[in-house]
Amino acid sequence: MSLMAFLGSAAGALYRERRYSEAQMQAVQARRLSALLQHARAHTALGEERLGHLDLDAVDLTRVPTITKQLLTERFDHSVAHGVPSLAEVMAFTAARDQVGHQLKDEFICATTSGTTGRVGYFVTDKRAWAALNGALFARILRHRLIPREVLRFSPMRRYRMAMAVATGGHFITRLVSTFQPLLARGMMTMEAFSITEPIEATVEKLNRYQPHYLHSYPTYLEMLARVQLEGALQIDPEFISLGSEPVSALARATIQRAFPNAEISETYGATECLPMANQCRHGRLHANTDLCVLEPVDADGQPVPVGVPSEKVLVTNLLNRAQPLIRYELMDSVTVLDEPCPCGAALPVIRVEGRSDDTFFLADHEGRFHAYPPVPFEVLFLDLRGLEQYQLVHEAQNHLHIRVVTGPGADVAAVKAELLQRFRRYFAQNHLAECVRLDVSVVPTLEREATGHKLRQVFSKVPRPVAA
Numbered sequence: 117m118s119l120m121a122f123l124g125s126a127a128g129a130l131y132r133e134r135r136y137s138e139a140q141m142q143a144v145q146a147r148r149l150s151a152l153l154q155h156a157r158a159h160t161a162l163g164e165e166r167l168g169h170l171d172l173d174a175v176d177l178t179r180v181p182t183i184t185k186q187l188l189t190e191r192f193d194h195s196v197a198h199g200v201p202s203l204a205e206v207m208a209f210t211a212a213r214d215q216v217g218h219q220l221k222d223e224f225i226c227a228t229t230s231g232t233t234g235r236v237g238y239f240v241t242d243k244r245a246w247a248a249l250n251g252a253l254f255a256r257i258l259r260h261r262l263i264p265r266e267v268l269r270f271s272p273m274r275r276y277r278m279a280m281a282v283a284t285g286g287h288f289i290t291r292l293v294s295t296f297q298p299l300l301a302r303g304m305m306t307m308e309a310f311s312i313t314e315p316i317e318a319t320v321e322k323l324n325r326y327q328p329h330y331l332h333s334y335p336t337y338l339e340m341l342a343r344v345q346l347e348g349a350l351q352i353d354p355e356f357i358s359l360g361s362e363p364v365s366a367l368a369r370a371t372i373q374r375a376f377p378n379a380e381i382s383e384t385y386g387a388t389e390c391l392p393m394a395n396q397c398r399h400g401r402l403h404a405n406t407d408l409c410v411l412e413p414v415d416a417d418g419q420p421v422p423v424g425v426p427s428e429k430v431l432v433t434n435l436l437n438r439a440q441p442l443i444r445y446e447l448m449d450s451v452t453v454l455d456e457p458c459p460c461g462a463a464l465p466v467i468r469v470e471g472r473s474d475d476t477f478f479l480a481d482h483e484g485r486f487h488a489y490p491p492v493p494f495e496v497l498f499l500d501l502r503g504l505e506q507y508q509l510v511h512e513a514q515n516h517l518h519i520r521v522v523t524g525p526g527a528d529v530a531a532v533k534a535e536l537l538q539r540f541r542r543y544f545a546q547n548h549l550a551e552c553v554r555l556d557v558s559v560v561p562t563l564e565r566e567a568t569g570h571k572l573r574q575v576f577s578k579v580p581r582p583v584a585a
């Protein structure tokens with residue numbers, strides 16, 4: 117772990133947002149973009165092919181072809197810099213559960229995601245960029261709390277306790293963030309990861325013992341924790357809650373705030389492809405981190421949309437990662453750039469994001485009692501499954517789930533089905549649902565998208581929410 121890169125990046129991110137003008141911020145972006153493109157052209161086959169003809173000192177980014185997850189996976193070995201592990205090596209590494217939290221060849225952070233397309237993707241970040249992205253992310257999340265009066269409340273004797281309630285089993289990006297534990301432990305913080313796939317009772321007990329000052333999770337999972345807190349089983353009093361990886365509904369946010377009245381709530385817009393794309397300031401506005409990435413909101417044809425208009429998708433360029441330069445990478449989120457100044461004064465544009473929204477399922481146990489099952493733990497069950505390319509999980513009728521999968525060429529279809537059934541049955545057994553849920557798995561040629569836009573509803577319910585839940 118590069119401590120200097122982490123701290124340097126955190127300090128830089130704070131300084132720029134407090135001191136820089138818009139012009140200065142744009143200059144940082146332009147400089148970093150030019151350096152990224154030079155690097156990509158010199159060190160990756162894909163960069164040479166796509167950027168060879170361009171003047172990279174004054175580049176018009178719209179002349180660079182965009183890239184999708186599918187294309188990136190197909191051309192993975194051309195997308196990474198020379199000396200970076202191949203797709204075969206990364207797949208083998210991420211398939212090994214005992215390697216979670218480790219770096220491949222002591223140098224590369226590997227993450228898998230299903231993201232907004234239902235397709236599993238593989239991403240590699242070099243450890244220097246990883247440290248810098250995380251440093252900036254922490255600085256931007258905790259932005260106005262990183263002042264002496266706040267920081268001095270804590271010491272190596274009285275540490276700031278951070279809790280990450282995330283998917284701990286796989287090479288999931290949020291789990292990888294919590295691998296900063298060894299680094300933070302040297303300072304004034306401790307960080308612990310709490311598994312969202314464990315039975316909720318176990319997680320609640322551990323959180324009660326840990327009593328976090330800071331709690332991070334997915335909005336749907338935090339909404340469930342909020343309900344458990346309101347019912348009395350969970351008894352924690354965090355002063356800061358950060359939410360990410362999913363859109364936050366107004367109801368979820370209100371429930372979380374009611375359950376944790378002393379907590380300041382901050383939303384993060386990030387993806388495996390680029391961890392800190394935008395963060396919320398204390399005025400509740402989401403600021404794009406234009407010094408860490410380039411975000412281009414575009415329409416269905418890839419043309420830029422004007423300020424104030426919601427985009428169909430967004431192209432992201434990660435300005436720091438050198439192991440696998442991601443340039444104009446397509447994400448299926450709708451981003452609107454808002455033309456409104458924020459009282460916080462940061463020279464970072466205010467945006468609104470509508471991402472993929474997955475449903476929480478309300479399933480009845482064998483006594484007919486309803487429990488809430490947020491989407492992310494289900495999504496984890498689809499990860500690192502050989503032969504599986506895309507999936508969709510639908511709550512068709514009360515306690516009847518239907519999985520649709522697309523398998524890759526040459527996949528052992530029977531083995532994919534058997535593995536999925538086994539993983540789901542194990543999850544049900546651990547979460548009050550043994551013998552309570554009907555589960556079908558079908559293999560289909562393609563998954564249907566919604567009529568509007570390109571968004572795939574990946575985990576969704578056709579069942580109305582029970583009145584009691």
Ligand SMILES: [Zn+2]
Nearest residue numbers: 397401458460
């Ligand atoms: Zn602001």
